[in-house]
Amino acid sequence: MLIHVRFDSQVRRLAGCNRISIDVNSSTSLEQIVQQVAKEGTEQLRSTLLDDQQSLRSSILVFLDDDLVAKDQPLVLREGLELTLTTLISGG
Amino acid sequence: MSQSIQGRDDADGLPALDELDRSVYEWQMWAEGIGELGQRKLKSASVLISRVGGVGGTVAFQLAAAGVGKIILAHAGPIKQSDLNRQLLMTYDRIGQSRVETARTRLLALNPRLNVEIYDENVSEQNAEALVRNASIVVDCAPLFEERFAMNRAIVNQGKPMVECAMYEYEGSLTTILPGTTACLACLSPIAPTAWRREFPVFGAVAGTVGCLAAMEVIKLITGVGETLSGSMLVMDLATTTFSRRKIHKNQNCSVCKDCEQNFTD
Ligand SMILES: [Zn+2]
Numbered sequence: 001m002l003i004h005v006r007f008d009s010q011v012r013r014l015a016g017c018n019r020i021s022i023d024v025n026s027s028t029s030l031e032q033i034v035q036q037v038a039k040e041g042t043e044q045l046r047s048t049l050l051d052d053q054q055s056l057r058s059s060i061l062v063f064l065d066d067d068l069v070a071k072d073q074p075l076v077l078r079e080g081l082e083l084t085l086t087t088l089i090s091g092g
Numbered sequence: 093m094s095q096s097i098q099g100r101d102d103a104d105g106l107p108a109l110d111e112l113d114r115s116v117y118e119w120q121m122w123a124e125g126i127g128e129l130g131q132r133k134l135k136s137a138s139v140l141i142s143r144v145g146g147v148g149g150t151v152a153f154q155l156a157a158a159g160v161g162k163i164i165l166a167h168a169g170p171i172k173q174s175d176l177n178r179q180l181l182m183t184y185d186r187i188g189q190s191r192v193e194t195a196r197t198r199l200l201a202l203n204p205r206l207n208v209e210i211y212d213e214n215v216s217e218q219n220a221e222a223l224v225r226n227a228s229i230v231v232d233c234a235p236l237f238e239e240r241f242a243m244n245r246a247i248v249n250q251g252k253p254m255v256e257c258a259m260y261e262y263e264g265s266l267t268t269i270l271p272g273t274t275a276c277l278a279c280l281s282p283i284a285p286t287a288w289r290r291e292f293p294v295f296g297a298v299a300g301t302v303g304c305l306a307a308m309e310v311i312k313l314i315t316g317v318g319e320t321l322s323g324s325m326l327v328m329d330l331a332t333t334t335f336s337r338r339k340i341h342k343n344q345n346c347s348v349c350k351d352c353e354q355n356f357t358d
Contacts, residue, residue, distance in 0.1 A: 059283050063338055068339060088280060090263070092145045092234055
């Protein structure tokens with residue numbers, strides 16, 4: 001099934017686009033989704049999203065339809081679902 | 093209502109308004125839920141603002157205008173030319189002079205009866221607890237995550253509400269942290285994002301928009317009017333004029349706030 005991954009703030013800058021669509025199956029985990037996203041992007045995007053062990057960094061915020069998702073929360077995936085990947089910002 | 097000689101109302105401990113207060117704040121006291129009681133709550137409040145840059149300077153200016161009684165400012169260093177595209181409390185003729193001294197002068201020009209306490213230092217692990225102790229509400233506008241995390245720890249330890257606001261390029265974000273009730277900053281991100289850099293793209297109008305929204309959060313916290321952003325994060329993209337309100341949740345394993353049991357009635 002096709003899901004959409006949106007990027008905000010600095011992640012969007014690194015991704016170079018607002019949104020991509022990726023093909024997943026119902027058992028794909030959140031971390032696997034992010035790994036798949038990282039494969040499509042630059043090394044800087046990959047290292048922002050994932051650590052050296054390819055694990056999702058704790059500084060990445062993931063929203064599912066504007067609701068924050070815990071990193072270990074199992075996702076119920078459906079066609080057309082939209083995730084947002086972002087980080088906190090700190091400009092003042 | 094009876095007044096004590098210090099101008100405090102005997103019944104609720106809030107400061108009384110005098111004729112000048114009533115004259116200056118007349119139009120905002122007409123706002124639903126404010127009135128004389130709301131204005132007295134504002135006069136009674138003390139707000140700590142971390143940094144008086146594009147966001148924090150706007151917060152301070154709006155709160156000084158609204159009649160908050162005491163504002164505590166922490167920001168190290170002198171004014172630089174590159175501050176002047178956004179730091180509206182700073183002025184060209186004071187380049188090289190203290191930011192917080194300049195901010196105090198500007199705020200007192202608007203509201204001479206404001207109590208302004210200044211610290212020519214940035215928030216750190218060493219001073220955060222002491223700074224927070226003197227405030228009833230904190231507004232976090234620092235450009236470094238180290239400062240934000242230090243402030244977050246202090247407000248959680250002391251159970252004080254904090255308006256957490258930030259911007260980047262055309263984007264802004266804002267939430268109100270109520271320790272023990274809502275997610276704290278470390279619940280959302282226990283470490284700084286790897287991509288964050290001290291220098292960031294910024295327009296004054298974006299920083300000022302975030303600052304005005306943060307000032308409204310403080311006014312709502314003080315007066316009890318309306319609904320704060322506690323439990324949600326307002327995210328805005330002013331390049332596309334898009335606003336979204338996202339739900340955020342406590343992290344049960346958060347090393348900063350997991351043992352915090354403070355409850356707010358917000
Ligand atoms: Zn927390």
